[in-house]
């Protein structure tokens with residue numbers, strides 16, 4: 001398949017001046033995403049952006065949790081025979097699973113890539129490089145084997161990266177135990193993070209966590225560049241610190257979803273009926289609640305959130321993803337008086353078109369687990385947040401939302417419906433919430449500017465020049 005060239009004026013405005021001619025020669029990129037929703041989306045968004053600049057794109061993916069190829073007819077999709085398809089995601093031990101993926105994928109991915117290189121030679125179409133998710137770190141060796149340069153895509157915040165490295169240091173100094181810490185004290189040099197915000201993992205053993213950090217750090221020296229789904233407006237100090245530590249160049253070009261031509265990358269079918277429900281609601285009145293694709297809550301938490309919402313009298317749209325409550329009978333838990341109490345005031349779906357929901361006029365607040373994509377999507381729409389992180393990087397993001405950008409409330413204990421109700425009112429009704437909304441709108445403008453004509457825009461053009469130079 002030949003590369004498509006920018007067709008609209010808008011696509012052309014993102015091109016570096018004078019680059020149009022260079023884009024005439026077809027050049028293919030191979031993308032290797034980690035097979036989880038929060039990682040597949042930014043990788044496909046990056047693919048769309050680079051495709052709109054004239055690159056042809058092949059997505060080399062696992063048989064487990066494959067991307068929906070029909071959403072991207074302009075890409076080639078190649079599934080590597082990795083024997084992973086029957087796996088169930090062990091959400092309590094994700095890091096072990098990621099390390100398992102890295103072991104299982106290396107040989108089949110190498111074989112597939114070698115075939116692609118061969119095919120490229122026959123079709124007179126060169127592969128410029130491999131772009132891989134930081135968690136698919138086996139990709140470096142696979143790319144080296146076929147003599148291709150590689151670029152890492154980091155899908156977390158830059159501050160998460162810095163704090164992960166701090167964990168290694170603090171553990172070596174004996175300041176932090178393997179279990180992490182519940183201390184409210186600030187971590188020296190990591191303002192505004194407290195020890196309890198460090199992304200010490202409850203999703204793997206301490207040994208696996210340290211190995212994970214070592215593995216993803218190795219890629220900063222063995223690859224040609226690092227792409228970040230963040231930008232200077234949000235994280236300049238962390239990005240500067242990272243560039244100091246890295247020999248290779250970093251390219252903060254996010255938020256990717258704001259640049260990518262719109263296309264869904266949902267692995268779960270979106271229930272669009274919630275948009276019709278939102279259309280009937282008053283501007284800024286709805287609380288949107290979602291915990292992303294992996295986090296879960298127990299039935300006690302579910303009940304407290306449900307009744308806190310009902311008692312707040314605020315309309316709400318709640319995503320309860322299958323598997324996100326540890327009790328399969330969760331809907332029975334919500335029937336005892338709850339349905340009557342909320343009436344038309346609430347809408348519950350299994351999966352929503354989140355970006356569209358956040359962009360809807362009726363949505364005035366986002367109760368989020370603070371996955372990095374959700375955080376960026378909320379910031380990009382100027383929606384203030386109630387942050388209820390569950391694990392890992394979500395705690396770092398929640399702290400940045402509440403303390404650095406000041407566009408949300410960090411909810412640290414929700415086993416109490418009274419507190420849930422109060423927090424919702426603080427965000428949706430009180431003066432404090434109005435101020436957060438104003439700051440959120442201002443932050444949105446600045447982020448949008450960086451994408452249209454600022455630091456992200458410039459970084460993207462520099463990245464394209466680098467890829468062209470390979």
Ligand code: UDP
Nearest residue numbers: 038292293294319351352354371372373374
């Ligand atoms: N998402 C969605 N519909 C939903 C819930 C989530 O489309 O009902 C998307 C959301 O827009 C985001 C992704 O799923 O892009 C979740 O990624 P995030 O990094 O926020 O969290 P993770 O799932 O990795 O924990």
